[in-house]
Structure formats: structure tokens, C-alpha cells
Amino acid sequence: MMRKLIQILFIVGLLILTNQIIAQKNIYILATGGTIAGAQADPNKPGYKAGSFSVEDLISAVPKLKNIAKLKGEQVSNIGSQDMNDAVWLKLGRRVNQLLKRDDVDGIVITHGTDTYEETAYYLNLVVNSTKPVVMVASMRPATAISADGPMNLFMGVVVATQEEANGRGVLCVINNEIHYAAEVTKYMTVNLAAMKSPNRGLAGRVDAQEVRFFSPTIKKHTVNSELKVAADVKELPQVEIIYAHSNMGRNMIDAAVKSGARGIVIAGVGDGNMTSVALDALTEYAKKGIVVVRSSRVGMGAVKRNIEVNDDEKGFIASMELNPSKARILLQLALLNKKSVKDIQQLYMKY
Ligand code: ASP
Numbered sequence: 001m002m003r004k005l006i007q008i009l010f011i012v013g014l015l016i017l018t019n020q021i022i023a024q025k026n027i028y029i030l031a032t033g034g035t036i037a038g039a040q041a042d043p044n045k046p047g048y049k050a051g052s053f054s055v056e057d058l059i060s061a062v063p064k065l066k067n068i069a070k071l072k073g074e075q076v077s078n079i080g081s082q083d084m085n086d087a088v089w090l091k092l093g094r095r096v097n098q099l100l101k102r103d104d105v106d107g108i109v110i111t112h113g114t115d116t117y118e119e120t121a122y123y124l125n126l127v128v129n130s131t132k133p134v135v136m137v138a139s140m141r142p143a144t145a146i147s148a149d150g151p152m153n154l155f156m157g158v159v160v161a162t163q164e165e166a167n168g169r170g171v172l173c174v175i176n177n178e179i180h181y182a183a184e185v186t187k188y189m190t191v192n193l194a195a196m197k198s199p200n201r202g203l204a205g206r207v208d209a210q211e212v213r214f215f216s217p218t219i220k221k222h223t224v225n226s227e228l229k230v231a232a233d234v235k236e237l238p239q240v241e242i243i244y245a246h247s248n249m250g251r252n253m254i255d256a257a258v259k260s261g262a263r264g265i266v267i268a269g270v271g272d273g274n275m276t277s278v279a280l281d282a283l284t285e286y287a288k289k290g291i292v293v294v295r296s297s298r299v300g301m302g303a304v305k306r307n308i309e310v311n312d313d314e315k316g317f318i319a320s321m322e323l324n325p326s327k328a329r330i331l332l333q334l335a336l337l338n339k340k341s342v343k344d345i346q347q348l349y350m351k352y
Helices: 002-023 055-060 086-100 117-127 150-161 252-259 277-288 325-337 342-351
Strands: 025-033 069-079 107-111 134-137 172-175 178-181 205-207 212-214 240-244 264-269 292-297
Touching: 025 055, 025 086, 025 150, 055 069, 055 150, 069 086, 069 150, 086 107, 086 117, 107 150, 117 134, 117 172, 117 325, 134 150, 150 172, 150 205, 240 252, 240 325, 252 264, 252 277, 264 277, 264 325, 277 292, 292 325, 292 342, 325 342
Parallel strands: 025 069, 025 107, 107 134, 134 172, 240 264, 264 292
Antiparallel strands: 172 178, 178 205, 205 212
16 A cells, blocks of 8 residues: 555656656846846955856856756856947847747846846847747846845746746846836836836736736737847947937037937937927927937936927927837837838837
8 A cells, every 4th residue: 555655656756857847948048247247356345347257157056947947048248238239239139039939949038237228128129029038137236245136036037938928028127026028117226126117107027936927918019019120231220329408408419419420319308308499409400401309308207299398290300208218219229220211210109
């Protein structure tokens, strides 16, 4: 009787184990640097260098990862994300698309710095051509800090990337137990574990040790539904500058942007995308000459809509709707790359 019971338990155990092995998803971890890979020279001092540890270091800091997915790691760059640039974006976007085409890759987790986390997430959200999960993770404390948040964020990012429900949601940002949509997330605080917010439309979901809970899907277009393409031979994105509006604003920064070759200008306007009459006149002049002008806001929440205090129809401007200046810049870069007209570009801001 006892022997039979042991035999049954053994078979059940074996079945569970085999099932776990079979069911494990294949997740690629692409590392780009950031505080999550940061090291302090002296653990008693706050200073540190982002992008000091390798992807292998990051994976081996979380031994439990191998219980939830089959992992492969790849180093794409190892920089502080304040240094993020077109070359890394182009490389990353192409690599993500290449990997996600493969049947033996179920999802991707990207480690990144928090400074431009929202920008890379939004760029990928527009250029990735797959419904498979792409999850970006970051941390606010370097890997050598007391209670470093990176290992937990990486763990939760991989957990989210293994979920069926993560498919088709566009690029997701997992940090501090929260899941954000790429179009919504923004860094809201310079120092704090809860540095990210999705101020306009809220979270995509939450994740903790027990479960992953997704909320409503995003209404923004992304990934497989994006009409914005980056051809294989593109080496850099069109030059678009962001100019920050303020009281007593003159036109010198606008003139300098155009002179340096900008094809587009995003104004981080005061309030509802406003600016001084001097700045407005300068932008009106350049819009007539073919520089594409997008009005966004420095406020941090809410939408900039057309024709409220500025007559966009008359001036040929575009309103950024809910996109903050840094994301409005990326959408304009990709729109210019795809040779869209001003009218079509406005439509992109309504949908993405
Ligand atoms: N400067 C760092 C970076 O963006 C900050 C961070 O990761 O939290 O790479």
C-alpha cells in the first residue's frame, strides 16, 4: 500500500516537473545599461556609475529567474540612459524584431536606465512588429545599494513577459510593482522608488509575488498596428528639437534649432502648449517654410488640443494631444522618416 502511494506520488511529481519544464517560456533579456546595472565606488556614498554590470551579472543576481523561464542574455549597450541615442535605438529595435520573429523566443525583457526609459519604450512601441511581450525594466537604486530594487524589478519583468495576457499590449514598463503602457509612462520624480507614473490614463496593471493583474487595454495604436516603419538602411532619425517655453521667451532658441538643421520643433509650451507672441511669430514663420511644429506642454498631465488659444489651422501647427514633449519628439521623428504630411501627422497624434 505504502509502496503504491510512493509510486503514485513519484509519478505525479514527475508529471508536474515535466509540465513545468515544457511550459517554461523562452525569454531574451537585452541589457542596455542604467542604474539597474549601476555600481557605487563606495557603498556609504550616494554616487555611482550607471551601466557597470553585465547582463550575466544581472541574471545571476536573481537565481529564482530560472524557475520561471528559460533565459538568454545579450548586451546591447552599457550606458547611463541619459546617453541614449539613435544608434542604440536602431540596433535595439532591429534586434527585438529579429528575435521576436523566431518561434523559440516568446518574449523580451529589456533592462534600461530610468532617465529616458519612457522614450525607448515609446520608440519600441512604434517600431516593434510583433504581439509577443516586450517588457522594459529599470531601477532607481544601483545594484550595489542596500535594498537594491533592480533584482526584484527584473524578476517581475520576466514574470510579466511570461504571461499570455501580456501579448498584444504593446511595450510594457514594469517597475516598483507597477505595469505601465509605453505611451503613458513618465518619470515623475528624480529620487524615489515610485518614480514612474502614467498620469493621463493610469496603470496597465500591477504585479506582486502572488499574481499579475492587468487592467484595461490601451486605446493607443502600437506595434503590429503601427504604420511607422524604419527601413533596414536607416542610420539616424530626423533631427527634431524640443524647446522649453517660459516667461519672457525670445526666439533665439528657435532660430538656433532651425539653423542647426532641425526638420521639426516640439515646443514644451506653458499651459495648453502656449508661448510668448515672439516665439509664436518665429514658429509661424518657420512652419510656412516647411519646419514641422508640434505644440506639447511642459505641464506633465493633460492634453494639448488644437485651436484653443493658438490658431493651429491658420498657422499649420500640430497639437501633441496627450504626448509629453519627449514622446512627441519621437512620434515626429518617425513621422518625418515616413514622409507624412502635416495633416497626417496630426492624425498620428490623435491615435498614438
Ligand atoms: N541616469 C540613470 C539612467 O537613466 C538613472 C537610472 O537608471 O535610474 O541610466
